[in-house]
Amino acid sequence: MSTTITFTIDGVDVQGEPGQTIMQAADAAGIYIPRLCAFEDLSPHGSCRVCTVMVNGRPQSACTQPISEGMTVENNTDEITEIRKDIIEMLFVEGNHYCMFCEKSGNCELQALAYRFGIAVPKFPYLWPERDVDASHPDILIDRNRCILCGRCVRASRDVDGKTIFEFVGRGPNKRVAVNAEANLKDTDAAVTDTAMDACPVGALLKKRVGYATPVGERRYDHNPIGSDIESKRTTTA
Amino acid sequence: MTTTATIGTKKITIDPVTRVEGHGRVTIHLDEENNVQQARMHIIEFRGFERFILGRPYWEVPVLVQRLCGICPVSHHLAAAKTMDRIVGGENLTPTAEKMRRLMHYGQFFQSHALHFFHLCSPDLLFGFDADPAIRNVIGVAKDERYADLAVQGVMMRKFGQEIIKATAGKKIHGTGAIPGGINKNLSIQERDMFLKDIDQMVEWSRQALNLAKNYTVEHLEDLASFGSFDSNHLSLVREDGAMDIYHGNLRAIDAQGEPIFDQVDYQDYTDYIAEEVRPWSYMKFPFIKSLGPEEGWYRVGPLARVNACDFIDTPEAEAARKEFMAVTEDKPNNITMAYHWARMIETLHAAEKIKELLNDPDLQGTDLVTKGERRHEAVGLVEAPRGTLFHHYQVDDNDQVTMANLIVSTTSNNVPMNRAVEKVAEEYISGKPEITEGLLNHIEVAIRAYDPCLSCATHAMGQMPLIVELHDACGNVVDKKTRD
Structure with missing residues (x-):
């Protein structure tokens, strides 16, 4: 049995491990899928739907959908961007x-x-x-x-x-x-x-009582957009 | 804004709009001989902030409440922060925190005064009150080869002040620098050096602007002495030694002759000395000095009041300018409305001198930024905003939520004086005349503008003043109306 699953996100080959969700495999590949309810190691919730992707043409939440061999995932398309x-x-x-x-x-x-x-x-x-x-x-x-x-x-x-x-x-x-x-x-x-x-x-x-202690310019998203930490890991280009 | 004039009753209704910098409206009532009976300026200043900050956590207030204003938000930011300093028992700031805040405040004074003088008021002074509105604006100044350099200086001075605010508050408008008990950043060496490179030029341009305002006032003194002018009380913060201090001090009120009404009053006790009256025709309250009562106790705030009230200014060039200013009225308070411009430019030079002094102070690179002490449930914070004394007063419960807020903004304190100025100009230019002339409209605006009120009618806005002047006859009928929108 193969230990690697290969699928595509926006036409790019991505490899993941069995049991991974689309989001986990995408994160490892440096492809950012926007999300709100998904957080670090917390169990997936699938409630905010911001991570909606098209899986073989059908909308699914990337934080809950496991990857499978040959799966076609659309992430960064005009249609999905409008939904998000x-x-x-x-x-x-x-x-x-x-x-x-x-x-x-x-x-x-x-x-x-x-x-x-x-x-x-x-x-x-x-x-x-x-x-x-x-x-x-x-x-x-x-x-x-x-x-x-x-x-x-x-x-x-x-x-x-x-x-x-x-x-x-x-x-x-x-x-x-x-x-x-x-x-x-x-x-x-x-x-x-x-x-x-x-x-x-x-x-x-x-x-309480810690608000605004970090000056403007040093806050998390002051210089880099959300998701750029994941995207910085990307080595494959479409 | 909607407006109705009820014929026969002389009643005008203005629906409130929930913005602070609103439109201005002037109404003039005449008797049967067309003599002015009453002239009023209405400001649609609906201060919902005092209500909707209730329940918010106290540390949010310095950031939230500055949204009152886009021109001098630093004033609200600092007044609220000073109040919350006391709430957390951190009113004795570290040297770095206090000096960073002062630098922020002087930067704001510099940009706000420059904005007013160069962008808003200089067209009046350079082209004349009756000039064509098409050229009587900052673009007109910039396009006139005689004044083009002046327009550029105004822009660059404002930019310098805004950059100071950004370096101390994080943003040019609506920053977050001042937090309860201190500041959230210091000034880096790079930031300091960037300002040091330009500060001497800023001082020089401030000198030139001061000379322009002074020379204009002195040359036109005979006309300006009566233009919208009247005796009044004056109120401002002063330092314990009597020096002008726009960031911190005690309250001093003097009468029109310079006699003290009260002095060195701890502003925590301001309610013992200042009260606010509600009048049915305005959404603004009318503050007054309690001991004098609402009829006699109104007062002026802002540059004129500050220069009149202080004993001295603690920077050499501004102090020399103050002495020259006071000499015009033989060291008695100057009650000439148009002298506000001169006083404002003295303060601009003072701010530039102070900024230079602070930039050379190594405390700005300190790292001890926040302090706190014994928690309080009620406090008052005051600063001198560019337009005058600004009061913030809050109560905070055990859950850290605001339960009471009262703000007296400078334009509110100048409410009666601005109405007096409008009345004086109306009497001088309209009494006995059946038609409102363009000259009247312009002159009323000039008198209002001297106070640099925080409302959009004080702007030239490329010749588009949102100002309405109505002429009522004795029966309340609107016989003439001029609108500039």
């Missing part, structure tokens, strides 16, 4: 995202994706939902205005920290991240040192 832009724009209008004063600005993956895709303003109408802020914990702040329901905090707390501090409640437009307590975050055993505190891609789950 629409998804990103919907995430903006579904929440209350004020990048201009958000402390995550420059380090925010949602903002960085918007910059990468050249989104100046969403085409969809803003929903301006009423969301709450939970500042009860002495060291951690939850600003649900910015939550995109990626579930990274849920998985990190459950699977890495072993605490299950966060969980989704509600459905559809009422879906939100709740905390495992009768009232607020202060009533949980959440700690600022938890892995979950570093999992949020946006400014929804924050360590």
Whole structure:
């Protein structure tokens, strides 16, 4: 049995190992597939759909779809780019995202994706939902205005920290991240040192009193677009 | 903006728009002999910020609240940061933090004053109040071979100030440099050397601009002395030794003759000395000195008030210029509205001198950036913004969320004075005349512009002033209306 699987992404031969997802194999090959809910070693969630690719002509989430021999993956096409832009724009209008004063600005993956895709303003109408802020914990702040329901905090707390501090409640437009307590975050055993505190891609789950400590120019995406770290590993050209 | 004039009741309604730098509107009411009964400038300045920052974490406020303004956001950034310094008990900043903030602030003064003088006001002074609007703008200045160098200097001075802001705050507009208890970066040697290369030129151009403003004022003193002018109180921060200090100090108020109303007041106690009145015809509040009451207690802020109120300026060339300025009124406060321009250029030279002084200070390369101490739940932060004294006042709860905010912005303090200036000019140029002339429109704008208010009607905007002047008869009927949009 072969230990290498060969498939193509945008016509480029890519080799991966059995059990890898398209995203894992693409990352190793230096091909960036945009994503939000996928994060490091957390289990795939397949919920944000930003990593949507065409697999043999059908849309699939690259973070959950295993690779197979001879698979044809389309990643960087006009059609997929439009789908991804629409998804990103919907995430903006579904929440209350004020990048201009958000402390995550420059380090925010949602903002960085918007910059990468050249989104100046969403085409969809803003929903301006009423969301709450939970500042009860002495060291951690939850600003649900910015939550995109990626579930990274849920998985990190459950699977890495072993605490299950966060969980989704509600459905559809009422879906939100709740905390495992009768009232607020202060009533949980959440700690600022938890892995979950570093999992949020946006400014929804924050360590208190550290905002803006990194000057403009030294933030994660000030000079290089999101995904450039992966693309810098690429050795094969189309 | 929508406007309605109700015939017969003289009532004008202006719907608010949620932006700070809005349009200006002047209304003039006449009696049956066409004498001016009332002239008012309306500013659509709806300050929703005081409401929608409630619930936000305190460290966000210095970045959030500066979105009030795109011209001098550093003022709001620093006033809020100074308040939050006290909230975290970090008001005794490290030398690096305080000097970086001061450099940011002087850079802002330099660019903001240069913007106003060269881009907005110089066309009035160079071409005359009645000049054709088609040339009475900064492009007209640039295209006139007599003044082309001046226009370039204005642009370069503004650029220099903006680069200072970028080096200290991270961005030219709406940076993040000042954080509660300090600053998030120092000034690199490379940045310092870049500014040192140009600073002597900036000082020289500031001298020339000061001379232009001074000579214009002195040459036209007879006309300007009465132009939109009136006696008033003056308010500003001063240092403990009485020196001008735009970043930090205590409150001093003087009357029109220079007599102290209060002095060296810790601004944490400002509510004991300053109150705000609400009037039904304006969305702006009317601040006044409590001991004098709302009728007599209004005051002017900004360059004129600062130069009048301070005992001295701690840089040599600006101090010499201040003495020359004060000599015109025999060391009494100067109450000439158009003298704002002269005072503004004294401050511009002062800012340039201060920037040079700071650039040569090795503390700017220090690495001790943040300090903190005993947590507080309420604090006040003041700075002298380019347009005048700026008050920020916040309460913060145990969860770090803002529960109360009150801001008194400089244009608000100058609300009554600007209305007085409009009234004076209207009386001089319209009383007894049935028609609004182009000259009236221009002269009213010139009087307003002297205050450098933070609203878009203070701009020339390539000859397109969003200013409306209405003439009402005694029955409230609009008999004439001139709009420039």
